[in-house]
Amino acid sequence: MAALKDVAIIGYAQARNERQAQATEVQFLFPVINEALEMSKIPRREIGFTCAGSCDYLSGQTFAFVMNLEAVGAWPPISESHVEMDGAWALYEAWVRLQHEDIDTALVFGSGKSSPGNPAEIYPLQMDPYTLTPLGFDPVSSAAIQARALLDAGKVTERQMAEIAARSRRDAMKNPYAQVTGEFDVDELLAQPYVTAPLRKHDLPPISDGACAVVLATGDKAREVCERPAWIRGIDHRIEAHQPGMRDLTTSRSTRLAGEAAGVGSAPIEVAELSATFTHQEPILREALGLGDQVAINPSGGALSANPVMAVGLARIAEAAKQIVEGGRRRTLGHATSGMCLQQNLVCVLEGEQ
Amino acid sequence: MATAHEPCAIVGFGQTKHKKRRDDLSLPGLVREAAERALDDAGMTWSDIEAVVIGKAPDPFEGVMMPELSLADALAAVGKPMMRVHTAGSVGGSTSIVASSLIMGRRHQRVLTVAYEKQSEGNAQWGLAGGRSGGMGAGGIFAPWMRSYIRGSGAPEHIGWKVAVKDRLNAVKNPYAHLQLPDITIEKVKESPMLWEPIHFLESCPSSDGAAAMVLTDEEGGRAASKPPAWVLGTAMRSELGSFPGRDTVRPQAGVECAEMLYKEVGITNPREQIDVAELYVPFSWYEPMWLEGHDIAGPGEGWKMVDSGETEITGSFPVNPSGGVLSSNPIGASGMLRFGEAAQQVRGQAGEHQVPGAKVALAQAYGGAAQYFAMWVVSSELQPSLS
Amino acid sequence: MTDTAGNATTTSGDEPVTMMEYFMQLEYSDVVSAPVMRFRDALMDARLIAQQCPKCKLVYVPPKGYCPIDTVELDERNEIQLADRGVVTNYTVVTPVQYYGQKETEPFVRASILLDPPGGMLILQDVLDIPVAEVRAGMRVEAVWAPKGERDVDEIGNRSGSALEGSLRGFRPTGEPDMPAEAFSDKVW
Structure with missing residues (x-):
């Protein structure tokens, strides 16, 4: 396997986990994405690639992830993908994408409400x-x-x-x-x-409703905006x-x-x-x-x-x-x-x- | 052309015979039928594969949640990385792109990607309606947008019928295609029942069981392949909000930008001239002219004229869906990968009876959701073709 | 061998495969979000409310709690009262597919309605009191509310979108002259 390009985590945020959250998945994902972007100091429009992880069966709705696009602000259109897996695999997909060298930032998130179903x-x-x-x-x-x-x-x-x-x-x-x-x-x-x-x-x-968002950046970009990138x-x-x-x-x-x-x-x-x-x-x-x-x-x-x-x-x-x-x-x-x-x-x- | 990433080649493609019910196969059997054909085509065995990327449309369509878990053994993924992509109807395309990304990002040298849907094991109409009465189906959602296109472009009504006939006659040349309607005529399409005004029954895609698979390799693998490879010249994915007041649903901005980004990466300045053949996601007849315009292959109001003059027939100057397209086979999750794989087959010279002679550069596209998810790629018989 | 339904099955290729139907039912109980609760209350009162983004001025009905264009959160302070009449901007006639749970048997209309100022789009609405074949873009319509005692918002949750038939049965022609359909070509969805 070839040498890896330097990619770092420069922003992150989570929702406060709770059972039977009154907010919808999009509603509680919304501030989480905003907070992670704010921490990263990367303007939303400059994000090169977005990748999400969620599950239709958890939500009890086909195409549930489509609504989550609303929390990202997918207008104008964005370069984006989705895995029916934990957001950690969305991070993996975004990290691989950053290895291509044509983009230098990515937004990743995972979300789900476990409490509505059994x-x-x-x-x-x-x-x-x-x-x-x-x-x-x-x-x-x-x-x-x-x-x-x-x-x-x-x-x-x-x-x-x-x-x-x-x-x-x-x-x-x-x-x-x-x-x-x-x-x-x-x-x-x-x-x-x-x-x-x-x-x-x-x-x-516990049975939790929650979300997490992470911002990734490559080499110099990460050093430029973050004092101590991970x-x-x-x-x-x-x-x-x-x-x-x-x-x-x-x-x-x-x-x-x-x-x-x-x-x-x-x-x-x-x-x-x-x-x-x-x-x-x-x-x-x-x-x-x-x-x-x-x-x-x-x-x-x-x-x-x-x-x-x-x-x-x-x-x-x-x-x-x-x-x-x-x-x-x-x-x-x-x-x-x-x-x-x-x-x-x-x-x-x-x-x-x- | 930017080549900071590793070149990616398609060296194997396989698909099932698509049918209304493949009740001779289980889910693992279905994906294996396509995957084994792709491996055979590549001259490889299961153990040559380093990672597996699987894609399909919503899990409730078959009632199996996160099916990659129970398909891991059947796809010989045990001990390997396995990912599951889901981007609505575009998923077959985005799954192909994620697989190519693993090669381009130099993570792996040989990747297997598979997409499928077994519509007969569930009820997609029920799934799309969320279990409620009064469900519209995808056709009901798209019908008003098609009418808007017709109204805005001044296209005559026979354009939709013409696309329906062309794709079904192309499918007769494709032994894997679900619908085989050699006797179809404009009259028959026109006389078929109206499902969602302006869409007749014969202007609409079938409901299919089926799977598609590809083997992708790095440059070394592509050069060593026993059959001609297809080189991935560029990929693009674009998504936009599905619903907001003022959204252009006829020519969605995400589709325009997806194509723009792709053409720029590949170095295409005149898609109509530089692309030899296209496999576009056309589940309802009118989407052929709509995507010709929506991806700037034809100018505004010119897409239907390309259809009318026969340019999009196999023998035309810009053949669209020589395989028969989604109008002839629609295993939803696989439908996008069938576009991506058929495009590869064309430039590999492996498309059999529906081969477009001399095809060197091919475009594939898939879309999904409320026409808001787009995945596209351009493949070529050469890694650095001269795009004349 | 028998399957769980007691039918003979076979693993050899000589005999036909026996299929079994396996129905499953899952129950979800979702908590209705605050903006949708207020939307429900308004419907019980035969009123339509929406949220309007202070930046882009777009009107969201039902209210979402945010504007996805400007990625700002919205609350009660951004809520406005809508008109209950407007114009059909586009429509389709659906021939119902008989899937499990489908109650429709005859072709039915689903129309996009642009409400009169301050605006707001209601999609997938039924059009009443007119033959299906006569529905057209540009037609003026008004809301048909369920009578007070029969009004019901139990079906309205975070995901029901514009399915309001328990309280707002649909729209019917007002008889006013049609408006030019071309003026609404970007107000479809």
Whole structure:
């Protein structure tokens, strides 16, 4: 693979995550895009390429993403594309587009409202329509099977899972966008009943309506407008077998492959923002990415404190960028996932200059 | 011509036989039929492919959410990057462009791209109506705009019938096309039931099951290809707001700018002369003259005259949709990729019976939403053709 | 082998494939946004309200809460009262396709109406009290409101757009002379 052109994150913004937002997706996306553009100091009309991520089934409407164009201000017309995936893949598409060298800026966003529909009804439609959808294979049940496999393999304990939840919610107290925050006692969490054994309520993500927007710029353009850009040093994504029975659910091969291609192991990572939407997925991802105890995981509170589906992965990358732009960190990582039991994964390595 | 990016070549193309119902195939079977043909055409196997880009129109059309997840195995994407594009009706075109971008951005050397729709497994009319009664269908939305074009250009009513006949007779030369209507006549089109005034039944696209696929490579792959490659000279995508007071829906600005950007990148100054053949997204007959004008191939009010004088027939000076076009096969998500792939086949000299003799430069276009999403590319038999 | 509907299926190529129908139903409960709530209240009162962008002066009906052209947010202060009469700028006659949930059986009209000043476009409106074949661009029309006791806005949400038939049944000719259709060629959508 040829050498990468320098591309950096120079602006980002998120919506405050909430359940049953009264604002429509466009209405709450609107200020998010404005804020990210304002931070980047790039005038809206100068953006070279725009790419969005969202999902019709989440919205319960065909062509739902078409309305989201209204939040971008697509008049006069813009150069634009859309993925039916988390906004993190929209960022990937925009980053590839910036490699062509004819444009120097891009706007990326992801958005979704999870609360209008019932996840247990909607997500089985994401499974193989012939063999798995008729079984009503929903995300919590599939996650529970994965957690059980991990517990049986001795790779995690229920206490460790509760500790991850407590830490995430505590860290989320400092995150103005987070939805589930506060101090929780691990013993008290463990005393709660199972929702779907071995998962308790704290092992599950909240249902969130939210959005995230990111502005990208190439080399000199990024340096010109941003004091400390978060440079994308590596980004890659991989998918693996769909049938959960075809995979070892206690590991994430696709995350490992994406991490290797993104160069995670070539220097120490200080902070990792992981799309672990269930507590037990954090140790799976840590292992796949080779992240040791010295790495701070999800200081934003992660997906366990706010899970705006279709934006949550992009928000992890935005949070990892924030650690560099505002937090002065040297090297961070953002991760996104798609499908059940971590079927598809994206890894983005970011660096600040010394 | 700017060549800061890696050149991209199409070295393989495949499509299914398009039909009202492909009930002999599952969804994985449908995409594999097209993908295997593209791989065979490229002289490659699944393991040669580094990344997969898949596109289709709204998921509720088949009832499978984010189907790339369940199709990953069938498309041998396990362990590879896989993306899913969705830009309404233009998706087959934008999916092709995203795949070419992975080559041009030097991410990969060999990419497989696939687009499909299995309309028989759902109900697109229901989907377009959002489940409500009184749904208009796409034809109902576009009909007033076509009437505006007719009123504004002074085009005689037989122009629409003529396009309908031309595309269906072209489709007779294309064994993959859904509709095979060798006996179609102007009279039959005119006498067919009125669906959305001014659009008759035979001026409207069918509802099809089908898929299209392409294998794209970098310059090295294009030069090493066993069959002649098609070189991507330029790509463009443009989107605009679907609805606001005063929007020009007949000649949308996004379509005008998309073409302008593309011609500039490729170095085209006179599209009507420099382009040998075009595959345009024409789901309703009147869109052929509308896009000829909407993409500045013909001047204002001149598009219908090109149709009337036979210039857009296979034997004409500017053939449009020699494959039969969307009017003959409409697996929605794949319809754009069929335009992009058929354009490539023309410059590769692989279009079979509907080959335009000597075609060197071809234009492909797809549009979607409320005629607000545009994707276009120009392909050529040469990487640096002299555009005379 | 049998499928879930109990029909015999086969995996060999010798026998025909058996298909099964699989209907699914998903329920979504969307929260109605603030501008649409006010729009609903006005409809119950047989009034049409819209938001007007202070920059470009374009009129949005139903109100969106923002102007997508100027990317500014709009609120109550930008709301205006509209006329309930205007002119047909364009239309189509639809022959209904019988998909699941379709209630229309006969050809019906969907027209774009440009309301009298201060303006505003209502698209996809029914035209009443006139044979389908006589509808034309340039025709003057007025709103036909549902009687007060029958008015219903339950179907109106964030996504229903211009589907208002529970309260605004459609438009009917006023009998005034037609206006020149060409003057409205850019007011179609």
